[in-house]
Amino acid sequence: MSNKQVDIGFLEEKCSWLLHPRFFPSKVGGKPAWLDLKNLPEPGGLTCKTCKEPLIFLCQVYAPFEESNDCFHRTIFIFICRKGSCCKINSAENFIILRCQLPRKNEYYSFEPYEENENEVFPMEKWAKMCNVCGLKAPSHCSKCKKVNYCSREHQILDWKKEHKTICPDLQEKSEPRLNCFTVTESGKSILFEEWEVDVDKEDEEEITVVDTNQELEKLKKMIEDEKVGTMSNIPDSEIEQYARSSSADKVYNRFSKRIARHPDQVLRYDRGGTPLWITENTVNNISIPKCQYCNGDRQFEFQIMPQLLNFINVGIELNSIDWGVLAIYTCKASCNDGPAYKEEFIIKQDLTNETM
Numbered sequence: 001m002s003n004k005q006v007d008i009g010f011l012e013e014k015c016s017w018l019l020h021p022r023f024f025p026s027k028v029g030g031k032p033a034w035l036d037l038k039n040l041p042e043p044g045g046l047t048c049k050t051c052k053e054p055l056i057f058l059c060q061v062y063a064p065f066e067e068s069n070d071c072f073h074r075t076i077f078i079f080i081c082r083k084g085s086c087c088k089i090n091s092a093e094n095f096i097i098l099r100c101q102l103p104r105k106n107e108y109y110s111f112e113p114y115e116e117n118e119n120e121v122f123p124m125e126k127w128a129k130m131c132n133v134c135g136l137k138a139p140s141h142c143s144k145c146k147k148v149n150y151c152s153r154e155h156q157i158l159d160w161k162k163e164h165k166t167i168c169p170d171l172q173e174k175s176e177p178r179l180n181c182f183t184v185t186e187s188g189k190s191i192l193f194e195e196w197e198v199d200v201d202k203e204d205e206e207e208i209t210v211v212d213t214n215q216e217l218e219k220l221k222k223m224i225e226d227e228k229v230g231t232m233s234n235i236p237d238s239e240i241e242q243y244a245r246s247s248s249a250d251k252v253y254n255r256f257s258k259r260i261a262r263h264p265d266q267v268l269r270y271d272r273g274g275t276p277l278w279i280t281e282n283t284v285n286n287i288s289i290p291k292c293q294y295c296n297g298d299r300q301f302e303f304q305i306m307p308q309l310l311n312f313i314n315v316g317i318e319l320n321s322i323d324w325g326v327l328a329i330y331t332c333k334a335s336c337n338d339g340p341a342y343k344e345e346f347i348i349k350q351d352l353t354n355e356t357m
């Protein structure tokens with residue numbers, strides 16, 4: 001068993017302007033702080049496979065590969081369908097993961113880090129048009145003022161109803177372009193997740209107790225054997241197997257809860273090349289991780305998003321809202337440069353289902 005140290009992430013309140021792309025943030029909610037500002041993913045590729053509506057930005061993790069020049073800046077983005085009805089148990093169909101990377105010397109950002117100056121001019125509009133509502137690439141605009149852009153008809157209608165109907169006449173009068181497309185608008189607030197910075201730190205080492213899973217499994221096996229000899233002898237094997245499976249799933253769950261109890265508010269565990277801390281044992285054993293579709297190389301586990309994040313982003317507590325146990329993100333081991341600027345990566349969503357609770 002590994003007790004290698006992992007990095008864990010917590011949410012911190014932060015002024016939105018400090019989460020601007022030029023500061024290379026790890027963040028949750030608001031609009032995506034794109035890394036490559038010109039070659040944004042097409043909005044058609046960021047729609048829900050089930051309901052076909054635009055996906056909403058959930059979070060991004062800034063994770064450079066120090067050993068590679070191409071990955072001096074490197075960010076993984078997670079998008080999700082806002083609708084609870086598109087969220088199925090142990091299926092990640094309502095998600096899309098994108099990886100983007102840039103060398104230190106690039107056409108968007110200065111070689112040296114930016115100072116934290118709120119009034120610094122950094123016109124992102126110069127590179128690409130972004131949706132006034134959600135921040136995705138925006139191929140269309142308001143035909144009246146021509147000053148605000150939209151990824152989709154859905155978001156144009158939403159913005160018109162919430163806000164734009166009243167400000168469009170004013171914008172038509174003005175000659176200068178409208179700047180600061182990174183700011184969350186009123187209509188954005190109605191569908192985007194609450195914005196937070198993700199602050200990443202080392203997990204406390206001293207309290208790590210290595211759980212001897214083998215010993216636990218042996219105990220479990222013995223228990224089942226004993227019971228099989230006794231009162232359970234009439235029960236078909238398949239049922240005993242079921243029992244064994246759910247009991248060992250409880251062990252995984254216990255281990256999960258013990259490990260996170262040290263930092264109950266963690267929303268991210270970063271352990272590149274490591275293994276995810278699963279919430280339950282079933283479901284993930286037979287999922288194979290597909291090879292990178294760009295370089296055909298292997299993928300490895302990089303980080304996981306914890307269910308605690310759901311407590312911070314206003315998803316609602318009604319039965320039919322979006323939910324997950326663990327979101328495990330797998331990325332190209334070589335972090336290759338092939339393919340588009342935003343490369344799709346792989347995600348496993350594991351839920352704590354009723355049968356294991």
Ligand SMILES: [Zn+2]
Nearest residue numbers: 048051081086
């Ligand atoms: Zn959907």
Ligand SMILES: [Zn+2]
Nearest residue numbers: 131134151155
């Ligand atoms: Zn949009």
Ligand SMILES: [Zn+2]
Nearest residue numbers: 142144145168
């Ligand atoms: Zn307008």
Ligand SMILES: [Zn+2]
Nearest residue numbers: 292295332336
């Ligand atoms: Zn690759």
